[in-house]
Amino acid sequence: MNERLPVAEGARVLVLGATGTIGRATVAALLARGHAVVCFLRPGAEAAGLPEGVTLRRGAITELGREGVRGERFDALVSCMASRSGLPDDAWAVDHDTHILALEAAQAAGVGHMVLLSAICVQKPMLAFQAAKLAFEARLIASGMRYSIVRPTAYFKSLSGQIARIQAGRPFLVFGDGRLTACKPISDRDLGDYLAGCLQEPRRWNKVLPIGGPGPAITPRDQAAWLFERLGRPAKVRQVPVGVMDAIIAGLSLAGRIAPRLRAKAELARIGRYYATESMLVWNPATEVYDAEATPETGRDRLFDYYEEVISGRARVDLGEHAIF
Template sequence: MLGGTGTIGRATVRALVGRSHDVVCLVRPGSDPGLPAGAEARFADVTDPVALARDGVRGEAFDVLVSCLASRTGAPRDAWAIDHDAQANALAACRAAHVGHVVLLSAICVQKPLLAFQHAKLAFEAALIASGIDYSIVRPTAFFKSLSGQVERVRRGKPFLVFGDGELTACKPISDDDLAAYLADCLDDPERRNRVLPIGGPSPAITPRAQGQALFALLGREPRFRQVPVGFLDTIIAVLSGLGRFVPPLAAKAELARIGRYYATESMLVLDPATGRYDAEATPSTGSQTLFDYYARLVRGEAVAERGDHAVF
């Protein structure tokens, strides 16, 4: 298991252990794995092929590689180092470990690749498909944590921010536990082998405006929205890109702004290649947990939102 210490990774480890699999998680040296009971932690640097073989695989045989590994920021250098190179190292190690199946957590946004991390993910997907090893490439839609950044803002009496009119995009959010169950079930479902699998949560597709309306209703308040022009992000990107020619760290910030713009303007649904439009009906659903159930838990203080590096707000 790679990426087992992230929020989705931990949920996936729990799901795998709960299905009586023997799970070995490769974690960064010096980190606190905090893994669920029943999983073994091995400290190995997945960016170093030698260390991966020596400290991680240890000459043993494994049946399946499950990878929830992902770059933290999506910046070009980080994306290619983790979303491609580290994954490629693990794929090479699979041959020595006699792995017969790879379950890869990818992302639905690679359908329309405009960003460095999307190209890195697609390049590894292609390498995995060409490897001859059975694969299940899972492309989930939006995560609950990525859509929960404004809960505290609204609780404090501020308006819910939307780009444009709040109807530019839609998604079918999926919870960590529902996605983890889907990933774990890939090990035993032959119908999910050698396929690219887009997957969303159980609710109908919802827009950012609908998310805000539901949040205000849970708080018992009248909806208040503030519309942010997409051009605002375009200006930020242009300024940071220009300055980035002279100050490299600003070039990385420009890429982060591009990521924000992408999520503000592109739906996380299956893309119809014939029409170029996103199709909610063609986006499969799974699980039982809805985003609005999660919002209710946040409002009641029963859960704490963990913000992702790609969160816009």
């Protein structure tokens, strides 16, 4: 199955996770390439924002074959699905189990190529959702289906939560000295274009693909400096010691032995700590450092241009589940 020719213009593509911001951008990119797109949505999922020209079908993931594929020919499956919270039960249900069902339905229908939106953070796994994503990645690689596993760096929306803080005169929060982490942020539009391009670009087949937006790598301090200068405000940065997060996690973990709700909060705190202390760049296991130079780049959109659009009111910050602050 891996020897199939490139997915041609005008191919039929089944998309999962189309209602998120990245899913919508990916659908738009697929349509721009001349593909016929069918979006399989959960019952009751809001379809607003999806571009014209797509076909919408609905059902539970267990009904993907009957209600989504319907015995028709599809050339590719593109999944932008991800668990909302990252909590263990949610992660294993969506990032792993749901994707297994989708893969099996696609194989039964003769789909030749799967493009999977994963995350760059799985290269250094410490959390349940990372384990779930890696387990499905391994299943996809072993399936015999041609695949493109895309692991993007940080999204614009996940780095935009503090704009309103500064506009309100509050300090920009950083962990440690604000230089613990760096990333090459990528826009939804550039990521969607990259995902869609995997169908026709042989260099992206049967590969795990870390990807960032245009460089250079940016730290939280860089973000703060740009925002304060743009808004004409004196720089006010509040440093939060990582040890504070460790103490919170320890306390919640202890209390979580009695109260399951607090156990979930402890896991969310661990997720927050991970993103506050680990760079979203390619990890070099030999040198045990994050390597900005080794982190591939794509697209044209830049984070500070997006900040300008948000400040001027031309763009709205759609954080969803991606906010730390």
